[in-house]
Amino acid sequence: MDLSAINPVLLIASLMVAATPLLLAAIGELVVEKAGVLNLGVEGMMITGAIAGFAAAVESGSPLMGFVAAAGAGALLSLLFVVLSQIALANQVASGLALTLFGLGLSALMGQKYVGVKPPAMGRIDIPVLSDLPVLGRILFSHDIVLYFGIALTAVVWAVLKYSRIGLILRAVGENHEAAHALGYKVVKIRTLAILFGGACAGLGGAYISLIRVPQWTEGMTAGVGWIALALVVFASWKPWRALLGAYLFGGITVLQLNLQAAGVAIPVEYLAMSPYLITILVLVILSADKSNAPASLGRSFHASR
């Protein structure tokens, strides 16, 4: 065992990278669920974002263009979910699952010619004095811009949901869509916008994997992150900061357990391998012991005639 081989600064820096795709997808889904819609298609939208972003970055030579395209592709795919669940009033669980299956297939098809291609690299930001600070510089001030965007997005979503009128309306729609409708809010329109936002976020999360974290395109490369994001939203009791905490915990322990293994720590590997799931669930369950509940209209279809 040689714990000194683990560099805590690099560890924290890489856990932030590992957590970002999860965070982006979870924040998007959180807004969707706050509006009372359960979209199980996160995985499908992520993988579609991953390939769309990858393709756009390769073709244009600009990673930023890739992220824009990924957000667009995620939103576009979620539009399909809008048609199914908001207009055709299909079952949300089934539509979401269909979206995931469709996204996985579509991305494999789109990605045919991108296997083995290398994407343009996304530069880290470099702030003259701050990035050179010992320890803090590497942890806080020398990441790619999307990572900061993820944190900023969490803050914005939190503030909007908590303090703004838009947030209030969104929550009203999610808690009781009949009442919101009676007050004159356009339930379907608001939900549609929320779903599009969720799709764009999932797309960004997927592109973060294919453009920064791995970086390459491989079929099925999101490998279940979308599902973890879904679970994270529930365990975080629909609170943005807890989703951030959960994502960092999950990403952190995933990276830490690999570090411990490489350092030869004498804990059986199986326990290390399951620890990210266990600890994340445990911490968030303890945190959610207060009486915060799911949005009351979550997963229910709405039609003005009822």
Add this chain to the structure above:
Amino acid sequence: MKFAKLLAGAAIALGLAAGGALAQDKTKVGFVYVGPVGDGGWTYEHNQGRLAVEKEFGDKVETVYVENVAEGPDAERVITQMALQGANLIFTTSFGYMDPTINVAAKFPDVKFEHATGYKRANNVSTYSARFYEGRAVQGTIAGRMTKSNVIGYIGSYPIPEVIRGINSAYIHAKKVNPDVQFKIVWAFTWFDPAKEADAAKVLIEQGADVILQHTDSTAPQAAAQAAGNVYTFGQASDMIEYAPAPRISSIIDNWAPYYIARTKAVMDGTWASVDTWDGIGAGMVGIGEITDAVPAEVKAEAEALMAKIASGEYHPFTGPLKKQDGSDFLGEGETADDGTLAGMNFYVEGIEGSIPE
């Protein structure tokens, strides 16, 4: 009138059915894959084997495949479905399909099954695998020569004999050319998860490894090594040539096509019998991808000489004296490991640190 029409209709239907039965002369070959065919590694190569079968036999065969089949109960469902759809021969291409394959084979005695990398056989179940450890010996030699930090990282998938054998073989040969070499082993507990494989590679690099060997299926560790710079890797299962000349400096290539063609032919001719095939570099089932110019010429020559000796059968990668990790004797001077020992290998050789997860 109506009745006559009905009869005519029935006759046509019968005729069609008979025609359909005639068309059944085609031999139907099924493949079950653990990852996507576009993984660029393990499953990709099996699929190349499938395409080779189609090319060889043209309209005389029909191939079907299912990708991304989880190891476990779901595999049993998929294999059963394939058998029900009339497959004559089914290749199940991952270690974890062993029990499902045996279970389904018991229910379909007329269907032939071929399970890759397993050890359970039946009258209608063959096993086949490649002696990847021969390729690992070559990799170990190159890795031992190329490392400057003397730390070699190894990304393991699951702690099964197949993987452990590879680790031992690579370690023995790295140690032989570089006595100071140390292995850091990380178990990913997955065959295919690019993000996790990339993380594992990054962790190993952060902890000082400058050569990374992988026993997982995607090219993600190659990408991570490339981003880090000054780190060397080897292609796994497939050539992964897109990462040459560095980080990828060589590779192990699985070449299943000749075997798949031979076995399909055997089913067509009715000569199929349950066998256990385990071929290596000599028979061409294990290929060593081009050793790039990033490797010094003398190291390349050394690796190629080892390859030739293994191919001709002159040298066995597990040749004594060798001890197990706990210090007990494994092989005496000049003794070579028999296939039974290799097939069930569940221990590290002396010098590797850490324990195998159980």
